Amino acid sequence: MRIARFRHEGKIKTGEIKGDGVRVFAGSPPIEAIVADGHDAVHERERAEIVPMESVRLLAPLHPASLRDFVAFEEHVAGVRRSIDGTGGVPDAWFDAPTFYFTNPHRIFGPGDEVPFPAASVNRDFELEVAAVAGPDETIFGYTILNDWSARDLQKREMQVNLGPAKGKDFASSLGPWIVTADELEPFKDAGGFLDLWCSVTVNGAEVGRDLLSNMGWTFETMLAYAARDSLVRPGDVLGSGTVGNGGCLAELWGRNGRQEPPPLRDGDVVTLTVQGIGSLTNTVISGPATDALPAVRRRDPATARNERQ
Template sequence: MRLATFRHQGRDRTGRIDGEQVRPFAGEPTMLEIISGGVPEASAEPVPLKEVRLLAPLRPRSLRDFVAFEEHVDGVRRSIDGSGGVPDAWYDAPTFYFTNPHRIYGPDDDVPFPARSVNRDFELEVAAIAGPGATVFGYTVLNDWSARDLQKREMQVNLGPAKGKDFASSLGPWIVTADELEDRRDGDGFLDLWCDVTVNGAEVGRDLLSNMGWTFETMIAYAARDSRVVAGDVLGSGTVGNGGCLAELWGRNGRQDPPPLRDGDVVTLTVEGIGSLTNRVVSAPETSELPRVRRRDPAAARNERQR
């Protein structure tokens, strides 16, 4: 089934999508309560979808983003650091980083990029929502927005992305429960779904989700190894290949073609069997300059303090 969070008549509610209408859940549980405790009964009064505003389907407890597509790794490395190729370590395990669960946007929301960023990018992904016991509860579409110029500079510190990523992620339009997609698995257990992205209506990238290197079940198990995954955690597949983001194409083409996103651009991610997620790019307010870094001689400072 498809489970949504939506706003209707000034109230935020959850419900089950039924054709062109949504059936609100009795008792008005949050999506996290549904994921943790089970899907409740729907009320008897459906609401037409055209009368509601779909919101991000959940506020995740955590958001891990993997990098499970070999083709994406090669193209983006060419763009970010000019090296190209896939590191040997990529083949060892499904690597991930933690991004910001407090900056989640939903369907048709404007997404504010850092004003000082000019190399703005989308990332076409599918996200698995963890259920109880580190199982897969369901899936949704994920856009891992990226400020590539900020990311390129900060990753020279060798600590991973930070301000190039933590300003926004989009989820939606709803959660499709795992049972709905079981018949879409290939012989190795991968979900065989087409994923595509358009910018202002023009297709930029298209790939199969089954081109990922690990299943979501393996990725969840790896995330839980020596750690903990709880119901409501979100785990992104990483960006699909073949134009799943602009940076991959920049790396392969040797130039920024297609161009970076600009204010007013409309990005739509569509995943077969799940749905479409659309957002418009805008600029956040300008931020002030940071104070200059303090540089000192640590040994001299210690010696001075000991006198």
């Protein structure tokens, strides 16, 4: 089942994508309530009217309370490290556990939205990912597409502090076009429990990268269990797979090619992520408003610094 959140006749509604229309859920409950009930219950949910697709505006399928983004593809790690810090290779620690970082859940964009990059950034990048939506009792409710937009020049600077990424990432993430319930994708699982789905990305209609989701190092179930270890994952939380390899982002290709080819994204570029069994997510790149320079840092002077209470 494909579950969408959309605007119709001035109201935000939820429903099931069915052919060339949407079967609106009775009462249009929020996605968060649907997810909390689990994907078994959603099949029994009462439907109301059917509205044609051309009359709706798809929105981001949900606004999660938290968004963990993993880094589960070796090829991506090696390529981006070469591009960001010149080292390349995959650190030994990567093989120990599925590492992730938290990004900003308050800057979620949906299908067809313009995505504003920091105006000062020139090394603008997309990241092709699949995201799992957590269900009740540490289960996976379903899957959607995630674009983890990246300002690589900002990221490169701030990662020198060995913390982050921060402003290189927190300006935007895209989710969509809808959530596909986990049972729909069960036939695509291989013997190891990995989803054998083709993922591709185009910029202005030209394909830039293509990879199999099953090339990731851990299953979504393992990543969910690790996220919940000594912590808490709630229904509706989103877990990104991390960027696929073989051109799943520009920085990987820059590291492999030794130059910025293909070029960074520019205003007006149209990026489309497509995942077999899920759909396509398209956004247009724009520049956000210019920002003022920060005040100069106050450096610590050992000669005048006060280290003891007077």
